[in-house]
Amino acid sequence: MESPNHADEDPKLLREHSEMKSFQTSRFTYPEIRVFYRAHPKAEELPSDPAPLPLLVFLHGLGGSMAQFQPLLASLSNNASCLAIDLPGCGLSGFAPKSWAAYSVPALAELLELVIEQHRDRARGQKVVLIAHSMGSALAARLANTYGPHRTISPHVIGVVGICPVASYPKGHRTLRRLLWVPTWLFSLYRMWDQRGGPYSASVTRFVGPEADLPSRELQLRFNRQSRTAVFRRVAWGLLPTTTVDGELVGGLFGEPTWAGLNIPVFLIGGESDHQTPPTDVAHILQVLEKAMLPPQQLPFVSAVSPRNSLRPRRPSADHPPSSPCRNPLALLLTRTLNGGGSSSESARRRTKSPRPPRDDSQTAMPAVPEQPLQPKKVVKSQILGRPAGHALLYTPKTVRTVSGLICNFLSENITGRFDLGWQLQYLSREGKWDVKNLAKWKKVQPVSEPICGIFRAMKTLREIDEDHSPRVFVPKYGNLIKDIIDISHDNPVYDALGLENHGIKYHKFATVSKIPPTDAEVATFVAMVDRVREDQKARAKAEGWEEYAIGVHCHYGFNRTGYFIVCYLVDRMGMDVQNAINTFAEARPNGIRHSHFLDSLFLRYSGVKS
Template identity: 55%
Template sequence: MATPRYDAKTNDPPLIERSSSIKSYTTSRATYPRLRVFYRKHQHADKLPTSPAPVPLLAIVHGLGGSVAQFNALLTSLTPIASCLAVDLPGCGVSDFAPRDWDAYSADALVELLETVIEDHRDAAAGQGVVLIGHSMGSSLAALLANPRKPTTGLHEHVLGLVAICPTAGQFTPDQVRMMRAGLCIPGFLFDLWRAWDRRGGLESPSVHRFVGSDADAETKRLQYMYNFQSRTPVWRRMAWGALPTYSKGVPSNGIASLDIWAGLDIPVFLVGGTDDHVVPPGEVDKIASVLADKKTDSGSEPDGATTNTEETPVANGAAEIPHLPQHPKKVVANIKLPSPAGHGLLYALPTVPVLAGLISDFLSAHVTGRLSLGWQLQYLCRDGKWDVKNLEKWRKVAPVSEPIGGVFRAIKTLREVDEEHCPRVFVEKWGDTIKDVIDISHDNPVYDPRGLDVGGIRYHKFATLSKVPPNEAEIRGFVDLVDKIRADQRERARADGWKDGYAVGVHCHYGFNRTGFLIACYLVERCGFTAKEAIDAFAKARPNGIRHEHFRDRLYVRYSGVKSDA
């Protein structure tokens, strides 16, 4: 079968394509005439608090031979919590290969370009901060942007945190630099011949296996082959050359971030490596974490408690309290190595990206500002009553009861006492032979009289959880224990009363999608042998559209991935 060819301009994911534009930027070193810039403003930016500053801008930096498109899956999770910015560096992705001067692709030149693009989108007048998220060489460029000593830019004063995915420590000896430069001097046509040889086999080529592993799923391999195909040899050579340091009397300068640059960071830093990364060894994470932990800083970092973990943010008078937004969050160093099959492409590989997205969201909300928690944002924005006309019409369009889920549950929407079709009396008539218990996980008192269920033989259980926020550990444990007790009781009642098979536990929040799906999925994983993906898919199949909020799904993937960060 012929190997497909790919073109960056015709293979953009819809999210990237809809929010991209072509722009020109001039720095002190060069003019970059046609760069693809992705910028998606937070949908509710104007409704969220702006004092002392707006929610931080998330700035994405891709690596050597990469592109904005590689972050598509991650951006799906990040765009709901903040405005997001990314740029295809010159000659990468959709951006034109111009200029062609080698100096325009040095690390320092690219850092200056990135600063220019970021400042063009950051709300400087409002004091908006920036969180940098880089992959591979992009992590090093981000570290240079965040370090107050290198280069001489002012952006570092506004950087609130850094997430480094598959980062490199950037330690090259003079001999290594000489060998690499000699290799980069090989004529371009020989590079192209080597790359063609490396791509032999298409989706099963050595180049694909090196980045995502030979056992990767077909879609991940397709993505990796596409990214390999889009990477241009002359651009790769220039960026690789510019990443190498210059030695003078044994002292390195320029090039990508070395350990002394990493050590100079005094902000929250989250380092993520892949156990099966054959491009950047996962041990690089340990090297960087070590120098960050050893380096003592005294830059006026805010004290413990400066940020708020919003999963524990209290709710007062029906509205979410506003978490603190520090101008300089306390320095925290967290690191994690995702287990197999996490390779260099872990940010777009289907098995790993949901876990990565959840870990990043957790880190940002816990250590940068609780305002970056989607759960808190939704709570803050949801200040209207549950039963205004808009929400009532939305409720009416939701199916009352799902199909069976895992042989245990039925997801339902909350009943309404005054509704003619979904009130306790009618529910008992329609579903009393099937649904024997109802667990109400909504936070407020029910808008129906539970006694109407009890009279009809359906037992009612109240287990309150907060709207818009994924249930915490205590809530998950409580729900699992409650369902265990209900199922044991149902088995006794079934024997005593001669029930037919197929009886179920009904669960509802308001509409019966997010919190309901989350807790049902937890039970399916912990008690019924499902994987997180199988549980999420089973819920979606039984209740079309499934768990709608991305941060709920991300949290499930993180919880059942078996990985924890070392903070």
């Protein structure tokens, strides 16, 4: 339980873009810090005036690791350059140094500031958005606070996303401080006892909730077991405030003063079933953020470079209790957060509100470049995901896609529309749809899918002069199986629809924009259109004696937009769960929906959450 996970347990994305680095702060040397960095694959081709696309930085919580962000990184690394850090002794980072002071809030924040500054494009003025979980959200707020001690990085932070954020000082912090005097071996023994039952243990359930599925439980168990007790004790000790002679609390997580100093876009996401950082923490932070910002003299920061020794508590030895140990064994029950890592909205179905360029009839027109303000206006938003969303909503399959979609929307709407992947893909598509490169790609795509629930067949667009997938080839091959075709491509078809209609295959045009998930109105129109087509097909089948018939749907390649519309129909009309509908489409059309922002939009649409 004291060993970190092996690198080969991590997904390919983390393995290929992570490395061990050494960092020297003003007080400590951290010789083995694991850093994940993946530059946006098209960063140099995107606009860089007045600055490059902001860097997304991911900060984990107490006992966590960057591996918990892997599902989010898989999506968001397509939108922007991403940086994630395993804090010392966490994840795969080395447990060094072992000084308790090296794990205090000022020391860890200084380390994070150094890592971020080494990875952002300072020469071109790149800005930073911090995306943090649990305790990491308090560190993010500290780094972003322009009244705090981190003056090097704070002017460049233009957004904070707090997932299951920490609002203020922990309740019972004095008791918890006494509890941390328990020696490591005894602490570890308690944790072993707490993990009885494996994925169904109390240590797992408190994070994922009693309703969690087995894959989520097994993932949480892995994160719990890779968390080192000795590291947990040090970090937890450094997070707790100190009581002054006057009875005031200072140091530690800082709580309200840290959040009050933010004058940038802030988005808070919580879970209704989170018992570690409950939704009330989100409500409390919202109240703080909505108040006037505090003047600098009211923010009791402890400098990361020059700590106020008069306020710093005497720290325990590595493995031995102090002279005044915790006398109450029942205090062990207060260790709700000792094992690492990790109101329902109405059911109205919503989709993303990603900004989109104006629709026009030109294939090659360059979409307008969204503004990218160097200092976005302050906006505060929040979202509480309904049950069973808990403290592990960051990485559990049932919630992570919704979280990803919410974050993408927030970044695009409140920081810069350049974060929107749909806009990026449109901007990067400078050449016509049917140049040699795209034609070669199109030729490799399977023309027609297998049947989908006896209703649909997904297709790539036909091409009038193609030797394999033109109307003259399609009719004899599929004319007895597909009786209607819905063309959802934006531009005029590159085939003559009369070649289909002359042979009894009805053609329906419903233009939509590529690269961007369809709107609510477009989905409603598509669903109604399919309903009408199906009714018409029933009548024609009875009159003409058809035994099998389907609706062909195509965009250009028949994966993303086509899949999105078909999945929506399967959910809206067939009553399927969104994941089952996605899987059903992928089984009939191998590889399925390929763009992560389309998948995120689908999960968000059917989550019942308003973005």
